[in-house]
Amino acid sequence: METLGFLADGFAIALQPANLLWALLGVTLGTAVGVLPGLGPALTIALLLPITFSVPATAAFILFAGIYYGAMYGGSTTSILLNTPGESATIITALEGHKMARQGRAAAALATAAIGSFVAGTIGILGLTFLAPPLVELALQFGPADYFSLMVVSFIAVSAVLGSSVLRGLTSLGLGLLLGLVGIDMQTGQPRFTFGLPELLDGINVIVVAVGLFAVGETLYLAARPKYHGSIAPLKGRGWMTRSDWARSWKAWLRGAALGFPFGTLPAGGAEVPTFVSYYVEKKLSKHPEEFGHGAIEGVAGPEAANNASAAGVLVPMLALGLPTSATAAIMLSAFQSYGINPGPLLLQSQPELVWGLIASLYVGNVILLILNLPLAGLWAKVLAIPAPWLYGGILVFATIGTYGISQSPIDLILLYIIGGMGYLMRRFDYPTAPVIIGMILGPFAEQEFRRAMTISGGDLTVFVTRPLSLTLLIIAAVLLLGPILLRRRMVQRRSPFRHHHDN
Amino acid sequence: MRRLARPEVLLSLGVIALGLVALDQTWRIPVSPLYAKVGPTAMAYAASILLLGLGVASLIQAWLGRWQIDAEAEASEPVQWRSVGWLLAGLVLNVGLIGPLGFVPASALLFACTARAFGSFRPFRDLLIGAVFAAIAYFGFAKLLGINIGAGLLEGLL
Amino acid sequence: MMQRRDFIRMALYGSAALSLPMAFGRSAQAQAIDTLKLFVPANPGGGWDQTARSMEQALKAAGLIKGAQVTNVGGAGGAVGLPQFVNQWKGQGNALMVGGMVMVGALIANRSPIKLTQVTPIARLTGEYQVVVVPANSPHKSMQDLIAAFKADPSKVSWAGGSAGGSDHILAGMIAKASGGDPKKVAYVAYPGGGPAQAALLGAQVTCGISGYGEFGEQIKAGKLRALGISADKRQPGIDIPTLKEQGVDVELVNWRGVFAPPGVKPQDRDAMIDLMAKMNDSPAWKEQLKAKDWTPLFLAGDDYARYIEAENKRIEGILTELGLA
Numbered sequence: 009m010e011t012l013g014f015l016a017d018g019f020a021i022a023l024q025p026a027n028l029l030w031a032l033l034g035v036t037l038g039t040a041v042g043v044l045p046g047l048g049p050a051l052t053i054a055l056l057l058p059i060t061f062s063v064p065a066t067a068a069f070i071l072f073a074g075i076y077y078g079a080m081y082g083g084s085t086t087s088i089l090l091n092t093p094g095e096s097a098t099i100i101t102a103l104e105g106h107k108m109a110r111q112g113r114a115a116a117a118l119a120t121a122a123i124g125s126f127v128a129g130t131i132g133i134l135g136l137t138f139l140a141p142p143l144v145e146l147a148l149q150f151g152p153a154d155y156f157s158l159m160v161v162s163f164i165a166v167s168a169v170l171g172s173s174v175l176r177g178l179t180s181l182g183l184g185l186l187l188g189l190v191g192i193d194m195q196t197g198q199p200r201f202t203f204g205l206p207e208l209l210d211g212i213n214v215i216v217v218a219v220g221l222f223a224v225g226e227t228l229y230l231a232a233r234p235k236y237h238g239s240i241a242p243l244k245g246r247g248w249m250t251r252s253d254w255a256r257s258w259k260a261w262l263r264g265a266a267l268g269f270p271f272g273t274l275p276a277g278g279a280e281v282p283t284f285v286s287y288y289v290e291k292k293l294s295k296h297p298e299e300f301g302h303g304a305i306e307g308v309a310g311p312e313a314a315n316n317a318s319a320a321g322v323l324v325p326m327l328a329l330g331l332p333t334s335a336t337a338a339i340m341l342s343a344f345q346s347y348g349i350n351p352g353p354l355l356l357q358s359q360p361e362l363v364w365g366l367i368a369s370l371y372v373g374n375v376i377l378l379i380l381n382l383p384l385a386g387l388w389a390k391v392l393a394i395p396a397p398w399l400y401g402g403i404l405v406f407a408t409i410g411t412y413g414i415s416q417s418p419i420d421l422i423l424l425y426i427i428g429g430m431g432y433l434m435r436r437f438d439y440p441t442a443p444v445i446i447g448m449i450l451g452p453f454a455e456q457e458f459r460r461a462m463t464i465s466g467g468d469l470t471v472f473v474t475r476p477l478s479l480t481l482l483i484i485a486a487v488l489l490l491g492p493i494l495l496r497r498r499m500v501q502r503r504s505p506f507r508h509h510h511d512n
Numbered sequence: 513m514r515r516l517a518r519p520e521v522l523l524s525l526g527v528i529a530l531g532l533v534a535l536d537q538t539w540r541i542p543v544s545p546l547y548a549k550v551g552p553t554a555m556a557y558a559a560s561i562l563l564l565g566l567g568v569a570s571l572i573q574a575w576l577g578r579w580q581i582d583a584e585a586e587a588s589e590p591v592q593w594r595s596v597g598w599l600l601a602g603l604v605l606n607v608g609l610i611g612p613l614g615f616v617p618a619s620a621l622l623f624a625c626t627a628r629a630f631g632s633f634r635p636f637r638d639l640l641i642g643a644v645f646a647a648i649a650y651f652g653f654a655k656l657l658g659i660n661i662g663a664g665l666l667e668g669l670l
Numbered sequence: 671m672m673q674r675r676d677f678i679r680m681a682l683y684g685s686a687a688l689s690l691p692m693a694f695g696r697s698a699q700a701q702a703i704d705t706l707k708l709f710v711p712a713n714p715g716g717g718w719d720q721t722a723r724s725m726e727q728a729l730k731a732a733g734l735i736k737g738a739q740v741t742n743v744g745g746a747g748g749a750v751g752l753p754q755f756v757n758q759w760k761g762q763g764n765a766l767m768v769g770g771m772v773m774v775g776a777l778i779a780n781r782s783p784i785k786l787t788q789v790t791p792i793a794r795l796t797g798e799y800q801v802v803v804v805p806a807n808s809p810h811k812s813m814q815d816l817i818a819a820f821k822a823d824p825s826k827v828s829w830a831g832g833s834a835g836g837s838d839h840i841l842a843g844m845i846a847k848a849s850g851g852d853p854k855k856v857a858y859v860a861y862p863g864g865g866p867a868q869a870a871l872l873g874a875q876v877t878c879g880i881s882g883y884g885e886f887g888e889q890i891k892a893g894k895l896r897a898l899g900i901s902a903d904k905r906q907p908g909i910d911i912p913t914l915k916e917q918g919v920d921v922e923l924v925n926w927r928g929v930f931a932p933p934g935v936k937p938q939d940r941d942a943m944i945d946l947m948a949k950m951n952d953s954p955a956w957k958e959q960l961k962a963k964d965w966t967p968l969f970l971a972g973d974d975y976a977r978y979i980e981a982e983n984k985r986i987e988g989i990l991t992e993l994g995l996a
Contacts, residue, residue, distance in 0.1 A: 040652070054714030058723060148873035152859075175573065179527055179566040185559040186534050192746055193552040194860045196544055197779050197835035197995050200556055201537050206753060209780065210745035224603075231595040231629045275869030325869065330888055332865040342720060348962055352888020397627035401642060404626050405619045408606060409649050412615070416743070418607050425603045437523055455555040460859045462549035464876060466825040544994040 011138060018364030021066055022372045027365075030067045031373045034074020035380065041075070042082025042094045045219045046410025049079040050335035057339070060346040065362055068347075070369040072340050077129065077373050080316050081381055084121045088308070089114060089391050090403050092223040094410075097279035097315035099218045099445050100287050103169065104300065104307030106222075111303050114392055116249045118385035120257045120305055121312040123249075126378040127258075128265035128313030132320025133370045135269050140328040147273045147325060152460035153471040155276055157481035159454035162281050164488050165288035166447075168300070171440035180439050184447020187212055195459050207419040214280075214448050219407045220424045221441040225431015227400045232432070248386075249305075257309040260290050264313025271314075272321020275333045276457075279318045280449050283311035320370065327363055329353050524571035531564030598629035619646035706738040706946075707765040711751025711773070713744035718768040721795065721927050724959040725768075731955035734946060747776025747836065753784045759932040763939030766792060770927035772837055774979070774986050779835035779995045786983065790935055791976040793947040794928035796965040798882040799902040800841050801911060803895040805874040813899045813917040816878055817849045824855035830867045830879035834860045835995045837925045838880040840986060841901055843993045844921045845914065853992045871895055882925055883909065884964050906966070926968055928975065944971050 021027060041052045053072050060068050083095030088105035101121065108117040135143070150158075170177030190201040191211030202208040249257065264286045271282035290306040291297055300307055325331040330352035332338035344351040349359055356363050394402070411424045434441055465471040472478050538556040602625025610618040623642025624635050632638055706729065708722040719742060726738040743751035748769055755767045767789060777786060802813065810816045820827045824846075831838025839860070843853035859876055861867035864885035871879045872894055879886075879895075883906075889895040890911075899914040900906065901923040914921045931943050950956050951969045960967055970978060 051714055054719065057714075057720075058727065061727060148869060151870070151873065151875035175566060175569055179563065179570065182559055182563040182566055183530070185555075186530075186563065189556055189559060192780070192833070193541075194833050194862065195858075196552045197833065197839075198542050198544060198552045199780065200541050200552060201534070203537075206746065206750045206780075206782075209750055227626070228596065228599060231599045231626075232591045232593075275866050325865070329868075329872065329894075331868055331872075332863070333869065334865075338863060338865060339714075345964070346962055350888045350964075353892040353894055354888065395632075397630040397632035397638065398623075398641060400630050401623035401626035401638065402645060404602070405623050405642065405646055405649070408610075408619060408622065409615075412610060418611060421607050421610065425607065428603075433523070437520065451555070451559070459550045459554075463857050463859050464828045465549075466857070467549035 014360060014364045015137060015368060017361065018366075018368030019371075021361065021365035022070065022368035027067060027070050027369065028372065030070045031074045031369050032376055034071040035078035035081075035373050035377050036074075037071075038075035038078020038080075039082035039085075039377075039380070040078075042079030043086050044410045044413075045086070045092055045094050045215050045223075045407060046213070046413065048095055048336070049076045050339055052079070053336060053343070054339045057343055057346065060343050065344075065347040065349065066365045068343060069340070069362065069366045070373075072343065073366055073369050074373045074376075076319060076336055076340075077316070077370065077377060080129075080319050081122065081125055081377050084125070084312055084315075085118060085381075085388055086406075088117045088121065089388060090223060090406070091226055092403060092407055093215065093218045095279075095315075096214050096218070096449070097283055097318070098312075099214075099222075099280070100283040100311040100442070101308055101315075102218075102222055103287070103442055104304050107301070107303035108305065108308065109389070109392060113303065113305075114389035115385050116253050116305065117303075117308050118388055119249050119382060120253060120309045122378060122381040122385060124257065124261040124264065124309045124313040125316040126374055127261045128268060128317040129320060129374045129377075130371070131262075131265040132269045132272070132317035133367065133374065135317075136320050136324055136327070136370075137367055140324045143270070143273045144325055144328045147275060149477060150274055150276075151475065151477075152457045152464060153475050154477040154481065155274075155457040156454055156461055157472060157478040157485070159281075159450055159457065161481050161485045161488070162285055162450055163446075163454070164485060165284040166443050168288040168291040169440055169442035169446065171301070172438065176437075176439045177443050180434065180441065180443035181447040184444035185451040187217060187444065188448040188451040189455075194456060195463070205419065207417050212423065212448075213420075214445065216411055216420060216424050217427055217448060218445055219411070220427030221431035221434070221444060223403050223407050224425060224428025225435055225441070227404060228428060228432040229435045230396075230400065232436075253305050256294075256296075256305050259293075260286075260306040260309035261313040263289055263293075264310040265317040267310075268314035268317030269321045272318030273324040274321075275325055275331060276453075277318065277321070278334070278449075278453075279315050279322070281453075282314040282318050284446055284450070286310035286314040323370075326351070327356060327367070330355050520574035521571065524567055524574050527567030527570060528564060529567075531560055531562075531567050534560035534563060595629040595631075598625050602626050602629070615650050616643055616646045619643075619649075704736045705764060706735045707759075707762065708738055708740045709751065709755050709759060709765060709767040710740060710742045711744065711748035711755065711767065711769065712742065714742050716744075717798075718748075718770065718927065720963065722768045724956075724963065725795075725929075725950065728953055728956040728959050729946070729950055732950060732953035734949055734953070746780055747833075748773035749776050749780045749782045752777065752782065752786075752789075756784050756788050756933055761934040761936075762932050763935050763942070765932055766929045766943065767932070768927065768929055771923075771925050771982065771986070774982055775835055775837065775840055775990060778983075778987050778990050786930075786979060788933050790931040790933060790940055791972075791979055792929045792931050792940070792943045793951075793971040794926050794968055794975050794978065795947070795951070796960065797924040797926040797968040798884055798966060799900050799906065799924055800837065800880055801883050801886055801890070801900045802841075802845070802878055802880055802898045802914070803871060803886050803890065804878045804898060805871055806894055806896055807874065808877070808896065810878070810898065811896075813845075813912075813914060813919055816898055817845070817851075817919070819877070820846065820856075821849070821851055824851065825857055827878065828857045828859050828876040830859050830861055830870050830876040831881060832860065832863065832867070834858060835990060835993070837882075837923070839993065840989055841880050841921070841923050843989050844923060845919055847989070847992060848914075848919050848921045853989065854994050856993075868895075883911075887964070924966075924968065928970075947971060 038049060041047045052075055079095060083093060083098035084101045087093040087098045087102035088109050091102050091106040093099040093102050105117045166181055190208055192199050192209050199209060267286050268282040271277040287307055290310040291300045294306050296304060322334045322337055325333050326337040332341045341351045411420050431441060461471055538553055538560050541553050541556060543551050543553060602622040606618045606622040620639050620642035624638040627638040710719050710722045712718045722740050729735045743754050759765050774786060804810050829842045839858055842856050842858055846853045846856050864881050867879055870876050886895055890897045897911040899917055900911040901921060902913050903922050905913060931940055948971060
């Protein structure tokens with residue numbers, strides 16, 4: 009097969025000692041920036057762009073790819089240990105991951121995240137290697153109406169994180185929808201909910217909200233009730249996954265990869281949405297749904313696999329068509345330009361060495377990350393043995409770095425702390441915080457696509473049912489939403505065929 | 513027994529207030545005569561009204577005493593306002609001083625106040641640890657990536 | 671042996687990259703420009719940021735400065751960063767802000783209390799022309815086809831581009847107006863950045879699209895998109911696209927980028943900066959940067975530049991008003 013030959017050439021490039029070192033440098037740097045909330049791979053690569061003036065193209069791209077992949081690993085580490093997501097795609101990981109950590113199972117959570125990322129990352133890169141052209145054709149079929157329907161399906165994922173009360177869960181969702189609206193409306197250029205502050209024109213960063221709700225809110229909550237300090241259980245076992253952990257993880261990894269990769273290839277897919285959907289799927293399919301919210305390992309394994317597979321998916325339109333569909337991809341493409349390479353649909357033909365070297369280095373980087381992260385899982389988990397005063401002091405300083413470091417605006421810090429205060433109240437009164445994040449990400453997405461669809465169709469609402477993709481997605485949404493209700497009703501009827509229903 | 517859950521009522525009122533503020537802000541969104549089948553306010557109205565409706569529903573629930581909060585937190589112990597106070601002081605100091613003093617001193621103070629809130633009584637040791645931690649973070653940021661995360665007096669010497 | 675050399679070279683480059691310019695403001699500010707402070711009112715990676723970093727590279731290579739320090743304050747087309755530059759950088763003789771046409775529009779559309787007239791214009795450096803494209807299988811073969819369709823039923827012609835009120839939207843409005851249509855009737859579909867907009871065009875989800883030539887160039891060359899017109903005053907070398915003007919649409923638009931000094935700088939500082947930019951513009955290092963990035967040189971300095979900005983301000987305010995955005 010032709011592809012295999014190219015791939016072999018790619019490996020010949022990626023496995024050169026110098027390039028291996030670049031990959032190592034990249035994944036290390038990537039892990040470091042992934043750990044910091046607010047500082048993502050896009051910014052890091054942008055800041056390292058000048059390097060393109062002094063090193064060969066292949067080396068630079070191997071470095072950048074390492075940063076990209078490393079950031080996904082790093083982001084999950086802080087989500088699990090400190091409840092402080094470093095990347096928006098690892099916010100969902102914190103839900104179960106941090107609960108696991110508090111039960112003394114941090115090492116197992118980190119291990120399932122690392123192995124899951126490796127498995128899904130590898131599946132994603134395999135997909136990138138062999139399926140890129142047909143996938144891109146499919147992805148381009150998605151129009152605004154189809155995206156909107158896809159978002160309708162994704163919104164169902166909220167049901168997995170509603171908590172004990174639907175009313176409070178939906179209130180959290182509504183809050184997230186409002187927060188997502190802040191800033192200039194892309195379609196009409198009008199400012200919304202900005203209260204006249206220029207700092208709010210660009211909207212509120214979802215990482216600020218996640219870190220505020222999870223890390224700052226949690227710290228306030230614990231400070232208010234210090235008896236719960238002891239609730240971080242000492243590490244259990246030798247930091248390795250048990251047999252049952254493996255049994256519960258491997259299917260979640262595969263399902264996460266199967267969700268994440270196609271989402272990533274969509275020009276407007278994003279890495280966050282598949283993590284929500286994966287979480288929902290795992291909760292629905294788990295034999296232990298009652299453990300969700302209290303540290304279910306599937307809830308870490310699935311979303312972690314999904315975000316890494318989607319990271320590979322994002323590279324599909326970039327390498328196959330020269331389409332940058334994420335901030336990181338856009339900056340990597342601008343690096344191509346520094347080398348006089350014009351990224352476009354002909355990139356694969358005109359620069360096969362570079363592209364295949366890059367793809368091969370993704371495989372290599374993924375292996376390096378696993379080798380680095382697995383032994384480190386036990387070591388990282390020891391972070392939780394730090395005495396509470398310093399641990400929480402460190403977490404707050406940490407949260408400040410990312411927020412203030414990028415924008416250098418006290419407004420962002422104030423926002424972080426206000427949201428932290430809200431997080432405290434929500435925690436105190438048993439409002440779930442995850443729906444805020446989901447609303448904040450899905451809300452604007454769904455709104456913009458809906459309005460794009462309406463502008464294109466001239467206000468004709470039937471586009472959602474006349475387009476086959478959109479119709480299929482809406483039917484899926486209806487089945488997911490109404491299926492369980494209808495099923496339950498039939499079960500009740502069957503069980504009591506002669507009795508009338510109780511009035512209540 | 514039907515008991516009026518006071519904090520819950522207040523919280524519901526808070527949600528309602530938030531919904532009202534959002535509705536008010538939605539009215540203020542300028543709508544341009546631009547061609548757009550669905551304008552910038554549609555979603556804003558939907559979200560505001562959703563929140564308002566949910567607020568009213570929770571108020572009714574709270575009023576009827578049907579709102580059950582997980583017993584775990586409720587029953588255990590009263591809120592330690594002193595700890596919360598230390599923490600809030602740390603946050604306020606951090607916001608206020610990060611501009612004039614720079615990242616490292618402001619972070620060290622935040623660190624020490626947080627440590628105090630969590631029961632540490634050796635402020636000078638905590639300040640020192642906080643400063644070292646913040647300095648390492650600062651150094652990593654500024655030197656590795658060239659991001660200026662708030663240079664103050666101390667950072668200039670590094 | 672080669673590996674060893676590679677390794678050493680890499681270690682050197684690595685350490686160079688890891689100690690990116692981080693000179694502190696207070697270090698020696700003598701008459702000569704030791705440290706040029708560059709203010710970018712956008713996030714790293716975008717066009718203005720790339721301009722700043724290319725400037726840094728070229729100026730250093732040409733020996734005109736010893737080092738530069740880039741500060742990014744991104745958001746809202748520059749409307750977030752500008753107030754900071756005006757208020758906190760006032761009077762600093764060794765500072766320059768990168769900005770451009772997008773900023774003119776963003777300040778008007780956001781009703782910013784701070785105006786571009788408050789900073790000191792130094793020089794316009796580069797520009798990029800915009801192109802109107804349709805999917806390869808589109809029935810529209812020329813601008814006339816597209817305009818005829820627009821005039822027949824504006825709601826049936828959807829235009830993809832960047833955020834509302836940005837340069838792409840402005841051009842769409844200008845085209846509508848020049849061809850006797852109503853700019854407000856343009857069914858504009860805004861996308862975040864070139865990638866998603868291109869995807870919508872490649873998938874034929876929209877009728878046509880507008881973006882900088884650099885964004886669409888490769889897709890056009892590959893035959894995946896068809897370019898109907900370019901917003902230049904005359905045909906551009908190496909770009910085989912008819913201008914809008916020669917097709918009877920009297921519209922010209924260039925997405926220019928330039929630099930500004932803060933308000934309140936001394937006249938000699940201003941002159942020194944103009945001189946610095948002129949020298950950079952003539953340097954081979956800068957020409958190399960222009961070539962690598964595919965930017966059109968459009969050098970214009972001092973008072974001419976100030977007058978140009980004033981004219982641009984009026985023109986863009988006019989079209990934004992007609993679009994209903996100002």
